[in-house]
Amino acid sequence: MNTNPALKEATVHAYQTLRSQTPWQHEGTGILHHRVLPFATLAPWLADPTFMALYEKIQSNTLVDIYRCHELWSLAQQARYVEGDVLEVGVWRGGTGAILASALKDSSDKTIFLADTFEGVVKAGMQDTRYKGGEHADTSVQLVESLMVQLALPNTRILKGIFPDDTQAAIPGKIAFLHCDVDVYSSSKDIVEWCLPRLSVGASLVFDDYGFFGCEGVTRFCNELRNRKDMRFIHNLNGHAIFVKLF
Ligand SMILES: C[S@@+](CC[C@H](N)C(=O)[O-])C[C@H]1O[C@@H](n2cnc3c(N)ncnc32)[C@H](O)[C@@H]1O
Structure with missing residues (x-):
């Protein structure tokens, strides 16, 4: 103390x-x-010049603050020992996807799947408070592709369409890490239901928007998921809900 x-x-x-x-x-x-x-x-990002240089390059491509970006960087690095690939659903302009891919590119052969409609948020409904659908459509596959080329991240693969409905078949095996940043209840639920049987033991699931005013659908969904006995839940106050698959 x-x-x-x-x-x-x-x-x-x-x-x-x-x-x-x-x-x-x-x-x-x-x-x-x-x-x-x-x-x-404690501000570990300030002692991490590789992260800071990367954040400088991607900050205009993300809606996510430096605290959550650094947490994604750190958790993705730790996922190198967990079997399977990395999936981000909710890419927008590619900022957080680039962080995940950079964190793993030299230390693993994992593919970083970057799934987005590129036409904005889908499946908003009664469980959501602010989102109506169509938000964050101001992006494109070309924009994200060019960021990945600029940052030399050949370990990424972009999936255009609603996940899991349209693009699930592109992912062949286990999932070591999920970053779910889709803003609403039903999308989060469908993504997690698809992921659950594919998660490796030790896999992390990180939900953006847990606790943000206007994203109550995500908070509701995470609060339901907390009841599972095979998951450890962590709320660390920064707007992420983190789950770790225990068995
Ligand atoms: C807040 S943005 C993502 C922000 C991004 N991670 C960043 O670094 O700023 C939410 C994105 O989720 C996408 N999205 C929502 N539901 C989806 C779904 N079921 N499948 C694919 N993309 C989805 C939207 O198109 C939107 O681009």
Whole structure:
């Protein structure tokens, strides 16, 4: 435990804020939001020049902040010992896909499958609060292809269409790592149902948007998945839900 008096004061202040400010929610969801301000200050990305140089190159191709990008980088590197390939569903302009592919290109022969409609979000429904469908259509296969060429990432393969409906047949075997960044409940559910029988023991599933206001469909789906006994669930406060397949 840290005995720094300033930190003690900050933690007391945080609890007082928690008690005094009203949480907010999309009406009727029961999913409560409040300002979350962790106090730890470790910033490992700053000590990782390879990551920082890569982030500089891809930051205009991603909607994902540097904290989550670094977590993807770190988790993908750890996936090199897990059997199977990497799947990202929800590529948009290729930023996070490039991070996953860069993390593994020199240390494994894994293929990084990058699946997107390239026509925006699909399957928005009653479980979702803000998404209606068609968001994030401002991208193209050519744009992502050229980013992968520019970054010398031949370990990537782009799948255009709704996943799993249109493009599942392109993936031959096990999955070591899933990055699911599709913004809505039903897409997340269909992707995970496809993945579950293909996951290796030790595989990680990372869901973007867990806890973002407006992405309650993803939060709902992850909260359902938490009940499985073969998965370890981690909520680390940065907008990722992380699951690890245990057996
Ligand atoms: C928020 S964006 C992804 C952001 C990206 N990971 C980044 O680095 O910024 C969400 C993407 O999910 C895609 N998408 C949503 N559901 C999908 C599905 N079932 N199959 C394929 N793509 C899907 C959309 O087309 C959109 O490009």
